[in-house]
Amino acid sequence: MIGLVVIAQAVGQAPVERFVNALGSGLALGAIYALLALGFVIIFKATQVVNFAHGGIAALGAYLVSYFATVSNIPGRWMGDISVTLQWTLSALVALGVMALIGIVIERITIRPMIGEPLFAVAMITLGLDLIIRTTTNDFMNNTTQGLGDPWGVKVIEIGVLRIAQTQVVTIVVLLVTSLVLAWFFKTRTGLALRATAFDQEVAMAQGISVGKVFAIAWAIGAGLAALGGIFSSVAPRGAGVDPFTALIAFRAFPAIIIGGLDSIKGAVIGGLLVGVAEVVAGTYLGGVAWLGIGFGGIVPWLLMMIVLLVRPYGLFGTPEIRRV
Amino acid sequence: MGLFPTTTKKVSIALLGVMALLLPFSALPLFGFLGDAGWMVMINRALIYAIAALGLNLLVGVAGQISLGHAFFMAVGAYTAVVLGGEAGRTVWGLGLPIWIWLPAAGVVAALVGILIAPTAVRVRGLYLAFVTLGLVFIGLFLWRNLGKVAGGPTTGRPWPKLEFALWRGMDPIVSFATDGPLWWWLTPINWLPWVHIEEMSRHAKTYFFVLVFVIVFALIAKNVMRTRVGRSWAAIRDRDIAAEVMGVAEAKGKTQAFAISSFYAGVAGAILASVVGRMIPESWNLFLSIEFVVIILIGGAGTIAGVFMGTFFVVLTPRLVEDATHWLATQVSEDGSFAWLGNLFIRSSPDDFIGIVSLEAAGPGLSIYQLNVVLFGVLIIVFLIVEPLGIYGIWIKVRNYWKGWPFTY
Structure with missing residues (x-):
């Protein structure tokens, strides 16, 4: 979809302008991927679970924002006279909190009993979760598009030749802030426990770390980040709101995760940005090439992933598995 | 070990065989309703799914290679079938060849694509492989959407060749599994049962027997592959690939074989499925189809x-x-x-x-x-x-x- 928007913009633009705009949109799209990838990688690192339900969680988070901000006005209804931006931000924060809780509940009910089972079995559980969450979320939103009521709308900022939507700037800023907060978080005591658990669960336990609590924290953070990604993938210019296709964003973020490496925080951000830029640039420059067909930009991430995996089987920054007999 | 080592197994298999014969004629005691057209359609679909699931079981359950790309290989088989066996139109390719060419070809082409994918599987392991095969499904969907000559329109698809056995294109079919007709002579003893009297066979019953033969043959092949050298080498790779290599099992060869055979099953199943359904849109070969097969294996019991x-x-x-x-x-x-x-x-x-x-x-x-x-x-x-x-x-x-x-x- 963003590819089409970019093409529409790009008609009749100078080469430099065209490239800069593609780069800007690509970074913004990449920031969404990176947010999703961060949540995914944190869950994978801490709990060794490949979370296929990430897309469903993202869509549910976006739907909750739409519900809190436009339908029930929580918590704005108790706050008196506040600006639209503040009201929306608070609603979004409440939704993120609810999503973190949902993440904890998911972990406790479906993931905790599976500790010690093969990784693939747990991955299949999250696939089942994805079906449940996605279907019920689609039902909540009546299979239609629900606007998020965000304060930025379709407003655009112009910096020189670069025309970039306000939401896209916000996305990139949010990614930056999130990365910094996470970097700080991993230095704290809880973050240290998280890193220790990621390194070796049993050894972490022997050091007195409550691994169960770490699992819960990881899922809370992961679900929250997924919801953040979901929010920014369902505002302009990507779409008019959250709809049944929002959840599919995760299937385009997966290549980013793999390219960066399943267990690398740094890889998640770099992989996400790389894939976003690659997708939009390919959409801009190859969108008009007839023999490549419609929607080539959409599979560029997957092709990129396969090439990267052939060269580096564990992604760019992933830890190679130590193989013992 | 024999295929059916104990007497109990032999007896229960024989019993299952008799039940399978009676089922489409509403002749099963208590379960006669299964012969209704609605249920027969479901049972036929289940049997076709079983063919594909047998293939995936060899890859995931026996060789331990996680694949979410089964829908892709099924699509490859189905589209091979439709290009070779379908009717040519203004917008689509089709050679109109008979079933004895397009059905084996569907399996072979899918197997060849499987061999093309296999080197990736040798290089990439475990969950990373799951993502590579997941990518195949999306790349496949992109291809089917854009290759209109092969797949037909994105929302309309195209009609598939029927399950009809003819000697060459343009000739009248000798046996048709897709039209209602008289009871086959070798099934006439079924009328000896006091509560059965039938003259006609529905097309669902015919399709059922066609698919049933394939299911039985493919199940026997799978069972035999599992207990021979090839299958045991796959099991060794699944259990510990380095140990297998140390013992002299060629890892790359084993994985390639597993992918090829599993894709062959998928290709044949995809071709039959599309032929029985009659018309498929490109979106049908999506991730949900793949997930269904993985779930079939996990719910049934892997391996x-x-x-x-x-x-x-x-x-x-x-x-x-x-x-x-x-x-x-x-x-x-x-x-x-x-x-x-x-x-x-x-x-x-x-x-x-x-x-x-x-x-x-x-x-x-x-x-x-x-x-x-x-x-x-x-x-x-x-x-x-x-x-x-x-x-x-x-x-x-x-x-x-x-x-x-x-x-x-x-």
Whole structure:
């Protein structure tokens, strides 16, 4: 979809302008991927679970924002006279909190009993979760598009030749802030426990770390980040709101995760940005090439992933598995 | 070890065979309703799914290579079939060749594509492989959407060749499995049963026998592959690939074989599925189809043939049962039957009704029956994996051991 928007913009633009705009949109799209990838990688690192339900969680988070901000006005209804931006931000924060809780509940009910089972079995559980969450979320939103009521709308900022939507700037800023907060978080005591658990669960336990609590924290953070990604993938210019296709964003973020490496925080951000830029640039420059067909930009991430995996089987920054007999 | 080592197994297989013969003529005692057209369509679909699931079972259950790309290989088979066997049109390619060319070719081309993919599987391991095969599904969807000459329109698809056996193109079919017709002579003894008298066979029954032959042949091949050198080398790779290599099992060769054979199964199943359905749109070969097969294997019991069949029938037939149950509850509500309270609890009869979760209307709040089935599918995956990781096969083993050891519990 963003590819089409970019093409529409790009008609009749100078080469430099065209490239800069593609780069800007690509970074913004990449920031969404990176947010999703961060949540995914944190869950994978801490709990060794490949979370296929990430897309469903993202869509549910976006739907909750739409519900809190436009339908029930929580918590704005108790706050008196506040600006639209503040009201929306608070609603979004409440939704993120609810999503973190949902993440904890998911972990406790479906993931905790599976500790010690093969990784693939747990991955299949999250696939089942994805079906449940996605279907019920689609039902909540009546299979239609629900606007998020965000304060930025379709407003655009112009910096020189670069025309970039306000939401896209916000996305990139949010990614930056999130990365910094996470970097700080991993230095704290809880973050240290998280890193220790990621390194070796049993050894972490022997050091007195409550691994169960770490699992819960990881899922809370992961679900929250997924919801953040979901929010920014369902505002302009990507779409008019959250709809049944929002959840599919995760299937385009997966290549980013793999390219960066399943267990690398740094890889998640770099992989996400790389894939976003690659997708939009390919959409801009190859969108008009007839023999490549419609929607080539959409599979560029997957092709990129396969090439990267052939060269580096564990992604760019992933830890190679130590193989013992 | 023999194929069917014990007398019990021989007897139960023979019994199953007799039941399979009686089923399409509504001649099964108590289960006669399975011969109805509606159920036969479902059973045929289950049998076709079983072929694909047998293939995936060899790859995932025996060789331990996680694949979410089965739908892709099925699509390759189906599109090979339609290009070779379909009718050429203004917008689509088609050679109109007979079934004995397009069906084997569907399997062979899918197998060749599987061999092309295999080097990636040798290089990439475990969950990374799951993502590579996941990528195949999306790349495949892109291809089918854009290759209009092969796949037809994105929303209309194109008609597939029927299951008809003709010698060459343009000739009248010798045997047609897709049209109603007289009872085949070798089935006439069925009229000796006192409660059966039939002259005609529905096209569903014919399709059933066609697919059944393939299922039996493919199941025997799978069973034999598993107990020969090739299958044992796959099991060694699954259990510990480095150890297998140390023992002289060629890892790359084993993985390539597994991918090729599994894709062959998928290709044949995809071609038959598309032919029986009649018309497929490109979107049909999506990730959900792949997931269904992985779930069939996990619910049935990975690495076992019996498990594959149990899983297939469970996964394919449960939606039908859910649908029937929901309609039954709806009639209970409308006729004020003795289970009306359950129906009221379960079905959302009006938009203001807050309690029910299922609505029978197409639009509005409340899950549709299709959505309910998807949710139940998800719940089933989770419950099965948590409660019984060995699947239905595991339950069967427990039941069997209980009776074996009776009256002792150990």
